[in-house]
Amino acid sequence: MAGIDASRLSLNTATVREQWSLAECIDGCARHGIGALSPWRDKLHEMGTTAAARAIRDAGLGVSGLCRGGWYTEDGSLTQKVKDDNRRAVDEAAEIGAACLVMVVGGLPKGSKDLPAAQALVEEGLADTLDYARTVGVPVAIEPLHPMYAGDRACVSTTRQALDICDRLGDGIGVALDVYHVWWDFELAKQIERAGRERLLAFHICDWLVPTKDLLLDRGMMGDGVIDIAHVRGLVEAQGFDGYVEVEIFSGDNWWTRDADEVLATMIDRAKDC
């Protein structure tokens, strides 16, 4: 299997979060021949959604997703504030032409230990956002997060769990698979097949370092860890996935401290072996 060409890569803005604004990311992608990007909402709001949409279009870039909606458990119940914020995220995704809205669903509410209740709350929230997203035509992508984030970030932890939710909620919702979160799963191949082309809405890459020194900010550049990225890419592409391959690296002590152009050049180089 041939590696990934720069034109098929997408830069998740988190990868150079500490170095670049969204405007700089847009310029950087264009300069390096990277085909797409995926902004986080804070960067999008800084630039202004309309201005960003125009600049992305003018640069000829794709948008592999908008990060992120979700966080339904924030207030302990599904408040209007949370619902409204997610509907705004749908609108923003539509305005920038994002392939999907990526959902980090939220962990346990503060003070709670009731995981099933949190999961029910999340599903209620997803259903609400999906109702609206269908009217706008924005696909909703549940991102199962690594189980080490179940407490504080996402109580949807596996591809199976995410697809069970998709089965119940129907059309317009699928999954965003990040190798970092799902590589360890013995039934990943089976669940990717179950997802199928229509529900594989985004594919993110980076690497799992051994040892990993921090639960949040020690993701590795492709090739520096133990994930067989090419294998997982083969699984999603066998289902017909032909979207951008998005690079999302949270790296407090390493990649966030480097020159952003070096980060992009390294991404492109390493993707050739993925």
Add this chain to the structure above:
Amino acid sequence: MAGIDASRLSLNTATVREQWSLAECIDGCARHGIGALSPWRDKLHEMGTTAAARAIRDAGLGVSGLCRGGWYTEDGSLTQKVKDDNRRAVDEAAEIGAACLVMVVGGLPKGSKDLPAAQALVEEGLADTLDYARTVGVPVAIEPLHPMYAGDRACVSTTRQALDICDRLGDGIGVALDVYHVWWDFELAKQIERAGRERLLAFHICDWLVPTKDLLLDRGMMGDGVIDIAHVRGLVEAQGFDGYVEVEIFSGDNWWTRDADEVLATMIDRAKDC
């Protein structure tokens, strides 16, 4: 549901690894009215297996398990050395009257990214150990480890995965469930029911701290984190599990730095609410 009485608790020696030898653990359990312990093999070897067996018996303590066999992937293939070491672990478990031999199966072999191959190697190793363990009458307990250890410690990451292996290998093998490793799993209740009484061989408790500062050495004392321990205990007891509830806490900066008697007193106190 009433909490756990000291007489139903077991002290995993890792909880006071930095403070006490096995002999001191045996005395400590007797002094605090803790019903059982579960030694790690390094502590057992320090004391000598025969001497330890006698001291444990003399103190009237139960043995909820021996930690640990496994680590099948250490040499990259299933070597005689690894097989022999596991058979020795079975003998040691038998000699001290352990309820089971707890298996930490091993992660990816050094330099490998092939998780399915590692998993196949582990299953081959478990089958070999089980062949022998059946002749001695020692139950083999697969401990699914948290997915964050898939790279370097255990490529069996979920209860479902462990039970699939048990299904294939037959009698004499089951699971050791540690709430730390499995609490996040949306299908935990279903898999515990699937395991049933015969395959629930050990039950370990501690807590998941938010935030968790270290992947290995930042486990929490019961009550300090977000795991609904009483709920999980209810699930295993609903299947008829009536073994000891084992406390295993790796805590480099906190519990390992305290007076061991204080640690045991705290365990006993906190278990009343579990």
